[in-house]
Amino acid sequence: MSSQRRAVCLLSGGLDSSTAMAVARQEGFDCCALSIDYGQRHRVELEAAARVALSLGASRHLVVRVDLRAIGGSALTGEDPVPKGREPARIGQGVPATYVPARNTVFLACALAWAETLETGDLFIGVNALDYSGYPDCRPEYVQAFERMANLATKAGVEGRLRVSIHAPLIQLSKAQIVRWAHELGVEFRLTWSCYDPAPGGRACGQCDSCLLRRKGFSEAGIEDPLEYAL
Amino acid sequence: MSSQRRAVCLLSGGLDSSTAMAVARQEGFDCCALSIDYGQRHRVELEAAARVALSLGASRHLVVRVDLRAIGGSALTGEDPVPKGREPARIGQGVPATYVPARNTVFLACALAWAETLETGDLFIGVNALDYSGYPDCRPEYVQAFERMANLATKAGVEGRLRVSIHAPLIQLSKAQIVRWAHELGVEFRLTWSCYDPAPGGRACGQCDSCLLRRKGFSEAGIEDPLEYAL
Numbered sequence: 001m002s003s004q005r006r007a008v009c010l011l012s013g014g015l016d017s018s019t020a021m022a023v024a025r026q027e028g029f030d031c032c033a034l035s036i037d038y039g040q041r042h043r044v045e046l047e048a049a050a051r052v053a054l055s056l057g058a059s060r061h062l063v064v065r066v067d068l069r070a071i072g073g074s075a076l077t078g079e080d081p082v083p084k085g086r087e088p089a090r091i092g093q094g095v096p097a098t099y100v101p102a103r104n105t106v107f108l109a110c111a112l113a114w115a116e117t118l119e120t121g122d123l124f125i126g127v128n129a130l131d132y133s134g135y136p137d138c139r140p141e142y143v144q145a146f147e148r149m150a151n152l153a154t155k156a157g158v159e160g161r162l163r164v165s166i167h168a169p170l171i172q173l174s175k176a177q178i179v180r181w182a183h184e185l186g187v188e189f190r191l192t193w194s195c196y197d198p199a200p201g202g203r204a205c206g207q208c209d210s211c212l213l214r215r216k217g218f219s220e221a222g223i224e225d226p227l228e229y230a231l
Numbered sequence: 232m233s234s235q236r237r238a239v240c241l242l243s244g245g246l247d248s249s250t251a252m253a254v255a256r257q258e259g260f261d262c263c264a265l266s267i268d269y270g271q272r273h274r275v276e277l278e279a280a281a282r283v284a285l286s287l288g289a290s291r292h293l294v295v296r297v298d299l300r301a302i303g304g305s306a307l308t309g310e311d312p313v314p315k316g317r318e319p320a321r322i323g324q325g326v327p328a329t330y331v332p333a334r335n336t337v338f339l340a341c342a343l344a345w346a347e348t349l350e351t352g353d354l355f356i357g358v359n360a361l362d363y364s365g366y367p368d369c370r371p372e373y374v375q376a377f378e379r380m381a382n383l384a385t386k387a388g389v390e391g392r393l394r395v396s397i398h399a400p401l402i403q404l405s406k407a408q409i410v411r412w413a414h415e416l417g418v419e420f421r422l423t424w425s426c427y428d429p430a431p432g433g434r435a436c437g438q439c440d441s442c443l444l445r446r447k448g449f450s451e452a453g454i455e456d457p458l459e460y461a462l
Binding site: 056062063064065066067068070071072073095099100101102103104105106108109110113114116117129135136137139141142145146148150151152153154155158159 | 262294295296297298299301302303304312326330332333334335336337339340341343344345348357366367368370372374376377379380381383384385386388389390
């Protein structure tokens with residue numbers, strides 16, 4: 001049996017979560033990738049997650065279904081339009097329609113459950129507070145509060161066998177810094193997917209907040225984004 | 232539009248969650264009942280939840296699917312046997328095989344998501360620290376830490392529109408006290424379901440931890456339990 005430490009890595013298939021998993025690998029973890037099928041309209045990201053998990057050498061890739069569509073409250077799981085064409089500088093102001101209520105709390109809860117089953121306390125998440133698109137559950141104080149709660153939540157924690165640690169290596173970085181780090185770590189950008197609202201033909205829309213932040217990040221990093229955009 | 236305050240009430244259909252929802256009703260809340268279909272082997276409890284929601288006048292009842300069976304690690308979602316015939320006095324010692332990794336964290340995360348959609352911060356959960364069967368995520372310090380995290384997690388919280396409050400009215404009560412309170416509040420015991428491992432013919436097994444704690448509670452309260460037990 002390997003003595004390599006395991007980590008559960010939340011992997012959406014986007015640039016940030018792929019980079020966070022590459023960081024986990026770089027730090028020597030055996031990466032167990034976890035993706036959540038939550039009824040997102042950009043379900044194509046789950047295929048990207050599978051490609052990235054394989055490419056980065058994850059030892060497992062689990063997809064768990066959680067029906068957030070039944071709960072509603074977001075343009076990402078409902079019929080409301082995804083906002084398009086916003087100024088990147090304004091994206092961080094206010095919480096946008098693409099916010100999914102308590103999404104990272106649901107995701108981290110599932111990651112915690114799987115981590116306990118796998119007997120590890122190390123969780124990686126690609127949240128980012130700088131270009132964070134206005135999501136409250138991407139801020140350092142949120143991540144710290146989740147970690148504290150998680151250490152009181154589990155059998156393994158109570159029995160003193162595990163200490164939960166939420167790794168958020170990108171939390172203070174700009175998108176350009178993330179692109180550069182991902183490049184150094186060997187993330188294959190062509191395998192990733194960021195768009196919230198795929199255009200006909202399977203291309204990224206190019207105009208949703210997620211596309212705009214990604215394009216700005218690549219542009220500022222001076223690295224070419226291999227994805228094709230509809231607009 | 233009614234000015235009645237809404238609450239999201241986690242409702243498994245068991246004695247504790249039914250009583251917690253009856254408390255919410257007593258306190259004047261418009262109760263929105265939330266049940267989680269997580270792949271539990273005692274899926275029959277979801278039917279009990281629907282009956283109880285109706286009986287207690289919930290204005291809504293939502294069932295959300297979360298595939299914890301994919302995550303594993305519990306006798307309640309897998310093939311391992313449910314422990315039977317333990318001494319009630321010993322049930323609280325150690326965490327049993329029926330523990331589901333991070334279950335209450337996953338449940339409360341879903342409740343938080345729905346609460347934000349419904350524009351309320353009041354969540355009710357029937358956790359109980361005394362006869363708590365050894366589950367770490369039923370303790371007061373856990374509930375407090377979840378509440379603190381939840382207040383940093385949501386758009387509504389960050390914008391100052393909601394304050395999240397996790398109500399756990401049963402947390403310090405014995406099962407006998409819960410039975411008496413439920414009786415006063417008009418909970419219809421015959422509609423509830425507690426058994427982890429239903430016997431053929433749809434009866435409660437009578438010997439799992441949940442049946443044993445329930446029977447002990449009714450016995451000590453001097454109230455008759457209308458459920459039929461196989462053993």
